[in-house]
Amino acid sequence: MLVLKLILVGxxxxxxxxxxxxxLRLPDAYMRMSSSTKAATMGIMCLLLAAALHFxxxxxxxxxxxxxCFVLLTAPVAAHMIGRAAYYRRxxxxxGTIEDEFKRDLEETVGDPLREKLLERLNQTxxxxxxx
Amino acid sequence: xxxxxxxxxxxxxxxxDVLTLIVMPCIGLATLMTLVRLVRGPTLVDRVIALDLxxxxxxxxxxxxxxxxxxxxxxxxxxxxxxxxxLATIAFAYYIQRGL
Numbered sequence: 001m002l003v004l005k006l007i008l009v010g011x012x013x014x015x016x017x018x019x020x021x022x023x024l025r026l027p028d029a030y031m032r033m034s035s036s037t038k039a040a041t042m043g044i045m046c047l048l049l050a051a052a053l054h055f056x057x058x059x060x061x062x063x064x065x066x067x068x069c070f071v072l073l074t075a076p077v078a079a080h081m082i083g084r085a086a087y088y089r090r091x092x093x094x095x096g097t098i099e100d101e102f103k104r105d106l107e108e109t110v111g112d113p114l115r116e117k118l119l120e121r122l123n124q125t126x127x128x129x130x131x132x
Numbered sequence: 133x134x135x136x137x138x139x140x141x142x143x144x145x146x147x148x149d150v151l152t153l154i155v156m157p158c159i160g161l162a163t164l165m166t167l168v169r170l171v172r173g174p175t176l177v178d179r180v181i182a183l184d185l186x187x188x189x190x191x192x193x194x195x196x197x198x199x200x201x202x203x204x205x206x207x208x209x210x211x212x213x214x215x216x217x218x219l220a221t222i223a224f225a226y227y228i229q230r231g232l
Contacts, residue, residue, distance in 0.1 A: 002147060009151070009196075013158045016192055020162035023169050023185055029177045032169070036181055040188040047195040051207060054147075060204035067191065067211045074218040078184060081225035086177040088229050 005050050012046030015039050028094040037079040151200050180224045187217030
């Protein structure tokens with residue numbers, strides 16, 4: 001049991017450090033978001049599972065599992081909202097980006113007024129500094 | 133400091149020692165790196181992401197602290213912290229998209 005706890009805590013700590021390195025070193029906001037969401041969720045899951053193994057009583061295990069479920073549900077939703085807001089406010093992508101599938105999809109769509117309005121907004125110039 | 137000394141020192145560590153001496157400083161290091169991004173971040177979105185990650189680290193610190201002190205109450209605080217962090221991120225995303 002001690003070995004299992006040590007393994008879980010070690011994996012969790014290493015993954016949290018990886019998330020921090022990712023958010024420090026990756027080149028643009030979208031990649032930083034991907035790093036922080038996935039790696040941090042994994043690290044938190046390992047640490048909370050270690051806590052559940054440590055206490056071995058029903059109340060603590062329930063709380064740890066509830067927190068894990070909550071983080072698993074909310075982290076992708078929050079990342080999706082932030083990413084959509086960033087794309088809408090035209091936060092710049094990395095210079096090495098080779099594919100913007102959403103923009104290509106928008107350009108191929110004809111007849112949807114909402115999408116045409118969004119594309120028109122994305123093609124406007126002079127709005128680059130709105131999110132400083 | 134011979135090899136046997138180091139080995140016996142490592143074997144004398146308890147689980148609480150490992151948490152206090154290794155895990156907590158590592159999470160602190162990660163928090164410092166995230167704080168650098170929070171200060172430097174070229175756009176507001178980077179800062180919001182760094183803030184979200186700091187809240188996640190807070191949940192991790194609370195889980196480790198609950199193991200160190202042996203009190204399961206800290207897990208409750210972690211649950212509440214996760215809820216508040218989610219609401220904060222959603223609110224930030226809403227206002228960024230609406231244009232502050």
